[in-house]
Amino acid sequence: MSAQLGVKSSSGLFPAVLKEAELKGDYVEDVYLLKPGNSMDRAAEFAVTRLSAPGKRKVGLPPLVMLHGLYRNRQQWIAGGQGLAMALINEGYDVWLPELREHGSSPLRSQVHATEPQDIVECDLPAAAMFIREQTGAPAIWIGVDVGSLAALFTLQSGILSSQMISGLVSLGGPCDKEAISLGKRIASVGLRARMLQERAGDEPERRDWINYWRKRFGLLSYWRGRPVESLKLFLSQPRQVMHIFAPEHFAAKLSRWRNLNSVTIHLLADERNDYASAREWLGRAGCVDQLMPGLRLSIEQLSSQSER
Template sequence: MQSSSSLFPVALLRAERCGDLSEDVYRLKAGNSPDRSVELALTRLGMADQNDVRGAPVILLHGSFSNRRFWFSPKGIGLGAYLARAGFDVWIPEMRGHGLSPRNREYRYNRVADYASYDLPAIAAFVHEQTGRPAHWLGHSLGGTTLAAALGGRYLNEELIASAAFFGTQVSRTYWPLKIPPVEWGGRVLLKRFAHLSGSRLKRGPEDEPIGLAIESMRWFGLFGRFGDKERNWWAGLAEVQVPVLAVAGAGDHQDPVWACRKLFEQIGSEHKRFLRLGQEDGFDNFGHVDMLVSKPAQTQVWPLVERWLSDPLAMTGQEAGVSPEPVSG
């Protein structure tokens, strides 16, 4: 089968019409990871009758225990579908072993470090090859964490990034027992007995997560831990990021609280950035971790905000002609 890319082997798995939307699913085999079995599914959403007329590319990164359906349902409902109907060129990757992405040979050892240093650069390269334009990136929860790692680790070329948006994303919440070395070490030993964490058994979502992610996060939150890997300090690298940034936190989000999301936002060095709290005091519902993007209130209060950001990030950060940001209401 002929590849859909000149960069690395890419197969078009299917091209279907779903109501008013077109759904093209690609499988990327970049071969840039030590585990050569890695293949990534990448879905492209657009308008079925306007395949040759596409707007700015937007890459949506799902969170833990999730897949592409977080962004659009089989009935064509979701932020991804909304943005496609608004004219954006929507791309939705699924991380290793999630959704249509098969489990790689070393699945149990997958880490954010692998997603950030190998997978996101491959996705960025293919999307740029297909569109010829810098892409907007938007990550929710672990998707946002992966995006932060890729930016802080300088794995992504900022010239190919139009903006970065983080929803419910933080790496600063403190888990005090992990500050006790024997507890952290014992936890790692215990977790290594498992290959993955079951999303259905834990009632967290439809997908499993490799145990490597849990072990990696324990290291971040340990006594001398840091947001990074052995080679790079991602947290320090965030201070050098210069792309426009939007960070959004839900007032009712107990998993990734507002203060922790704000700390990540403040670490980012870009002069073009905006922090938004989704709460009643701010003109919104008190959104939680998931319903900030997946709920009927989000459709009317949050999705238009995202569309506005993607249409003109500099206007929302108040960096256009030195004006102040306009107030955002729900």
């Protein structure tokens, strides 16, 4: 059962409309459309969904914010009722699912600005954090995969998100997972290949051209991916652990650059398979959610208790 509402929320921060409220079996999905007006494109809007399971919500648990990967949307966490977000709301957590600009329920726009990646980090994520903090009354723990983890990491590192807004970060797979940002496949999936073909009068672009086009459009993301240790300057100055990484055990080599950072805890999970190309492929495997939940629950408790000290 779905309702198209268009009702303004109680937010006193910026325009925030409850766009849709839907009862799906035993859980409720409320989709808010936020228009913070704090970026170069002041008309830009993006969606934030709140998931709840009536009767299962537990008082005292921290809110959880889950950031999807590149060119995905909130369905990555729902997965037809079998995803990680569903397991978490059934445990009593308050779960929020932002969707990056142009993703999922976030509106498409006629123009895309070159500053989009930077705007996501410096404008959209802080706005989402403020809205969720206002609605819940507590700092959230953020959970992300590939670019979602990366964006949250840089927003935290820059100091834009304070401990009043975020009490810790969980990355599923490394925040710098190369395979999760494969060039041609991801670009083609959003129609950029068609645009390049049009610009080049129908000539098929070579791989070098793909890379140059990618860097032009998502240059900041490429910069982040290449300098993960530099991005943790703020973490290194903090005594508490602020990031937990979960990954299958054969990702150990990929995560080696994070191993000696005092502010990072790595959890490698045993798995019969050893051929996952990316964290998103691992997350899509049957049984992955059940494998994740015990350690994830403990990490959330630890990050939450640290933020209360």
